[in-house]
Amino acid sequence: MIRTWLSKDNPSVNHSHEQAVAHWFEQAEGSIWIDIDLRSFSQAKTEQLLKRFGCHPLAIIDTFRPRHPPKIELFDEQVFMLYRGIENCLGELKFDHMQLAMFVGKNYLITLHNGPSQGIENLLQQHFHKYLQQPLSLASRIMHSASNLYLNQLLEFEDQLSELEEQLSSHGDDQLLGTITRYKTDILRLNRIFNYHLSLSKKLLQLEQEQNIAEIGIDQPVLQDLHERFERLYSLSSMYYEICGDLVNGYLSISSHKLNNTMRVLTLITAIFVPLSFLAGIYGMNFEVMPELNHPNGYFILLSCMLLIAVSLISIFKWKRWF
Known part of the structure; x- marks a missing residue:
C-alpha cells in the first residue's frame, strides 16, 4: 500500500x-x-x-x-x-x-x-x-x-x-x-x-x-x-x-555479607566444640590403663575443664568482637 x-x-x-x-x-x-x-x-x-x-x-x-x-x-x-x-x-x-x-x-x-x-x-x-x-x-x-x-x-x-x-x-x-x-x-x-x-x-x-x-x-x-x-x-x-x-x-x-556472617558464626561454634570433642574422644577410648578412670572425681574434673575451655574461647571471641 x-x-x-x-x-x-x-x-x-x-x-x-x-x-x-x-x-x-x-x-x-x-x-x-x-x-x-x-x-x-x-x-x-x-x-x-x-x-x-x-x-x-x-x-x-x-x-x-x-x-x-x-x-x-x-x-x-x-x-x-x-x-x-x-x-x-x-x-x-x-x-x-x-x-x-x-x-x-x-x-x-x-x-x-x-x-x-x-x-x-x-x-x-x-x-x-x-x-x-x-x-x-x-x-x-x-x-x-x-x-x-x-x-x-x-x-x-x-x-x-x-x-x-x-x-x-x-x-x-x-x-x-x-x-x-x-x-x-x-x-x-x-x-x-x-x-x-x-x-x-x-x-x-x-x-x-x-x-x-x-x-x-x-x-x-x-x-x-x-x-x-x-x-x-x-x-x-x-x-x-x-x-x-x-x-x-x-x-x-x-547476600555475600549475610553469608559471611553465617559462616563466621558456624566457624566459631566449630572452634568451641573441637577441643571439647577432642577431650570426649580421648576419654571415650576403651583402654584398661587410664589413671583418670579410677579417680573418684574424674568425671567432674573433666566436665569442669571442658566448661573452662568453652568459656575461655567464648570470652576470647567476644574480646575480639567476632560475635
Whole structure:
C-alpha cells in the first residue's frame, strides 16, 4: 500500500498506488511524501519507484535487508537514513522494533517499512503538514515522534525503579533480583539502539554544513531538537542501566555479607566444640590403663575443664568482637 501527502493545495492522502506519484512527476510542483508498506507492495515495484527517484542501488539493497543497524548516508542531492522504528509498544521497556528506511530529496520524502510504524501514525495525528515543504525536517519529526514512545516508557520505568530500590533494601529476594536483571538486559538493548540514533542525529547536524544537503532544506531547530531528544534517551538509558547494575551488585554484596556472617558464626561454634570433642574422644577410648578412670572425681574434673575451655574461647571471641 502506498500513501501520499502533497504540500500543494490541500494536503491529502491517496490510496491509488502509483497514480498520485505519476501525477506529481507530471506536475513537478510542490513536495510529496510517499509512505510504502512493504508487506502489501511488491519489492519489484518498490525498486522501480526508488530508481525513478534516483535512489542509489546500494541504498536500495540496504532497504530490503531484514536487519541493518541505523545509519545515514549522503548521496547526490539525496539523504538515505535507516531508523529503528517501533511497530508495537508492549510496555515495561519492551518494543516490537522495525526497520524504517527514508529517502530524502529536495522536494520528496519516501518512507518504507514492514508493518505499521507508530512514529508515522502518531505524527499523522499531529500538525505535520507544515513540514511537507521541508522533507528532511519531516523525516526528523517522524523519528522524534517515535522517540516520544521510548521516552514515555523510560519515564514510567523511573518510578518503577524507585519502587524496586525500596523493595530490594527492605526485603530483597532472588525473584526480585531476577526482575532487575531482566530490566537491565532490556535497558542495554535500548541503549544500543539509542547509541545508533544519537550517531545518526550527530551526522545530520554535521551534514547541515554540507552544500549538497543545504539544497534539500533544513530546519535547524528541528534537527537540534531531535539530537537533544536522542541525547536524553541515551543518557537516561545509560543512567538506568548503571542504577540496575548497582542494585544487582548491592544485593549480591548484602547476600555475600549475610553469608559471611553465617559462616563466621558456624566457624566459631566449630572452634568451641573441637577441643571439647577432642577431650570426649580421648576419654571415650576403651583402654584398661587410664589413671583418670579410677579417680573418684574424674568425671567432674573433666566436665569442669571442658566448661573452662568453652568459656575461655567464648570470652576470647567476644574480646575480639567476632560475635
